[in-house]
Amino acid sequence: MELGGGEWEKMLIERLPVLPGLPSRSCRDEANTVGEPSQTSNTGLFHLSEEVLVFILRFLDPFSLLRAGSTCKRLFRICSCSSIWTRHCQALFGVSFRTSPVSPKDAFRLLFMWRKLYQMLPCNRHFQKKLLAEFPPPRYWIQWLVLEERVPLPPVKLPDFEIEYIWGVKKECFDETHKEDSETCTGYIFKYDWKELYHLTLLHHGSFGNLLLHVLNRQNGNGIQTLENYFSMCKSLVAWILGRDWGRLKRRKVYHDTLEGVYRVLKTEMRTSLIDHDHFWQVAKVQMARVCKLEETAVNYVNWKMIDSGPYYRLYLVSGNSIYLEHIKGFLRRKRLISDWFLQDENLWVRHLLSEELCQLLEFDTKILEGSLHGDTLSAHLSRIIWLYLHSGQELYMDAVKGFVLECAGARLKFYSSVNTGFYSSSSSDRECLNTHVELCANEHFLTYG
Template sequence: MALHDEHWNKELREQFSLLSACTSDDEKYEHGEAVAPCAKNSCGNKGLLHLSDEVLVLIFQRLDPFSLLRVGSTCWTLFRICSCNSLWTRHFQASFGVPFTAATCSTTAKDGFRLLFMWRTLYRNLHCNRSLQEKLFANVPLPPHKYWAQWLVMEDVVPLPSVILSCSQIEELWGIHEEALERQNQEKADEGDVIRFEWRHLYNLALKHHGGIAMVVQHVLNQHSMNDHTELYAMYRQYMQCRFQWLFTYWLFQQPTPFDRQLRCIYLQWRRHSKRKVASWGGTLCDIRYLASLHRVTSDYWRGKLAKGDEAVGIQTVENYFSMCKSLVAWILGRDWGRLKRRKVYEDTLEGVYMLLKKDMQTTLIDRGTFWQVAKVQMARVCALEEAAANYVNWKIIETLPYYRLYLVSGNVVYLEHVRGFLRRKRAIHNWIYLEENTLIRQVLPDELYAILEYDAKISQDSLHGDSPAAQLGRTLWLYLHSGQQAYMEAVKRLVLQYAQASLGYYSALAPLVSTEPIS
């Protein structure tokens, strides 16, 4: 029975701690632990609380569970009304696909919804939840595991080994009487009536005995009505805090052996990484956070920024992303390129894909086809930038330009022309300073200023501030390289000549101070 209404489901999960701090709504209301008292004078004669309870219930019927919890957390009066069974029985039916019968269930609809919601959330992620696995993998799920085993009878498919139990234990756990137990497909053990059961068989027995899944759910909730759910709340909170890390770790390291090797190769292909940190890949000491930081998409997933925080949809986006990476690597390796060019094409293509799809990935699932279509477009743009650069040195120079990123995202040839113009002006500065007539300038110009004029020099924006000669020359050179106006080029020449003359004057002033007398 899958949960419905996924558009509010994830928000509800994030806020569910509003209901997980007490054992019952009545206790919460009586002791005033959950909400603050109403400020009678703040509402006025025509405020919301002036309406009757019946009218408020009709209004709140239009709210989803998330909104209903938020309204109920505002004051005692609204908490009481928002805990009404008639409101939560509707959500119970819509979310779990079974009706809630208050007459035969010893818990309230709101409590039942809360407990079943938390169990289903934990159970759906059993494969990556080691703590819950340890509680369910016991051969005999009796105390201290009886509490958790009772929930399992509601699940159609249980990914656990077959269980060895006696008929009395089955009756204690799931209420299936001994006479209702069928003897077929059972392997008798040496100890009396101890029998090996498959989980699917137990599920069918429970359905037959209780008369349907709705009655099984009611039976389980009745069993848990007097239990202490502190451990469930604690495990749910732990899962909500760690679910992205757990699911990412499971996906990264629990692949079949051939696919695991392939995934590791693709994951680290042409990525700058610490060999020391990745040497423990898959081990208990592995730095998972570091591995997640190697790719923009996995880093966003780690922080819950994919698919509106839906970890299941988000991990599908991650899977589709690396499926695209696999095709991309195969395509690049098929080209007659050197290692440096292959790595640059790969890195820049992935960067372009991320920039183009970042907003979409934050809200929805991006399938592999979409990833690959965008990747092909980005590869064409990266190759166009490579052709404009002409060589690897130029390519490294232009990668920090804003025009470079703008062209990757938009494909507008105007930005490509800006990149080409930047390189032409870089070459013009280089050719001018290396003219034979400027030999003296090159010899007397301070090293920090001469380095700015070098062809492969990168001018960072942080170095443009201040009144130092390097900052002044850098600002003027920056304006020329990005605007192409000849006036800035002339200003660069004047500054260089000015600083060269000042440096030459400094050396000339030092000359008389140098002793030329012979040493006796």
């Protein structure tokens, strides 16, 4: 039997709970009569009533639901409906959070982020330092750890009042066998393995759901919420940058460097408090202006990639002091001087004799990373001298670069001459002898020039 008109929608509305705060059907009909007539010919989701939308959105997975809610204000409000998120919380965590002070959507977000954060602990060096460097960890993170039965940390030693404050376990529940000999002015010290503490807390609260509620009720706007808020604003910044027609600046490096600058500026503040949205955007726009200035100073993309690992690049992003731009210009000018000297016609014999690795270090577009400065190899020696010249500008180091390169080339020339005159026998060990001879000559030069 077919249902005519809006009878199917009426039956569906009767079966679905009305969202709190939404206007009733009669109010919407009244609004339609006062304003313009409703367009019954419209198609798409927005033509449906909000009750029907709720029914449809219940079939989405959590990530699709969040993406749908980010499209417009109306869908955001509907996608935040508690009746949708209670189903996901029940399915993933075994608790619906229907009567919790924390909304089901917030509970899902926080618990899901903690689960992912904890699963990635072996790969997350920053989070490892946060947990392992200070033991016991700060109160915020230590309260989340009790949700895990197996924690790769030493047994926890805390006063009885701290355990009661963090996990809500009464002092009467503590086992005397876990009491330490040491005593504070306000209570006794107890030592628990994390597995024992997990079961003790679970026994006290009665169920894992009650334990989740206790941890969620202790939220104070820091920690996971701070991270979540920061990264959500990063996504909006990326969308803002890519949504504008800026020609050559519409590239990944612009917003990558902008976000790095934002993180450096807000890093300390982000550890203690929630970053305000307006404050984030204020810092982001300043950082982006500085990134554009650095790109302009570099002149081209090759230069830009070359200077981004230097100290002056990062210092300018944080401070905005124009003196660092002058240092960057000097860096590029000195890099060009080294390349021009190496490419002179009179140094043709040097280019033929030097190894490919050393030749690359002297080319303009070669980026010298800090990690390549360590070691006793010829390339490490040359990298250190070039690095000192590029960042100091002292001609002493430029002379050292020239002397080192000529010494290496001269050592190879002597070796080849001796081979041709028969002083050395031509064998498979010639190359090894050559490298040893060049290194000895280069080391003598390095000791001479410091």
